[in-house]
Amino acid sequence: MNSWPGPENSWEGVDAYFTWADSPGMLVFIVLVMIAIMIGIIWSAARHESDVADKHK
Numbered sequence: 001m002n003s004w005p006g007p008e009n010s011w012e013g014v015d016a017y018f019t020w021a022d023s024p025g026m027l028v029f030i031v032l033v034m035i036a037i038m039i040g041i042i043w044s045a046a047r048h049e050s051d052v053a054d055k056h057k
Contacts, residue, residue, distance in 0.1 A: 020026040
C-alpha cells in the first residue's frame with residue numbers, strides 16, 4: 001500500500017488541490033479549448049504554407 005506522504009486522510013505534502021478535477025463540465029471545457037487551439041494552429045500553418053507556396057511558384 002502506498003503510504004506517502006502520510007496517513008490516508010492527511011493533507012500533508014499536498015502542493016495543489018483542484019476542486020474542479022472531477023467536474024465533467026470543466027473537463028469538457030478544457031478539452032474544447034484545447035481542440036480550438038489545435039485547430040487554430042493547424043489553420044494558421046496551412047495558411048502560411050499556402051502563402052509561401054504561392055510566392056514560390
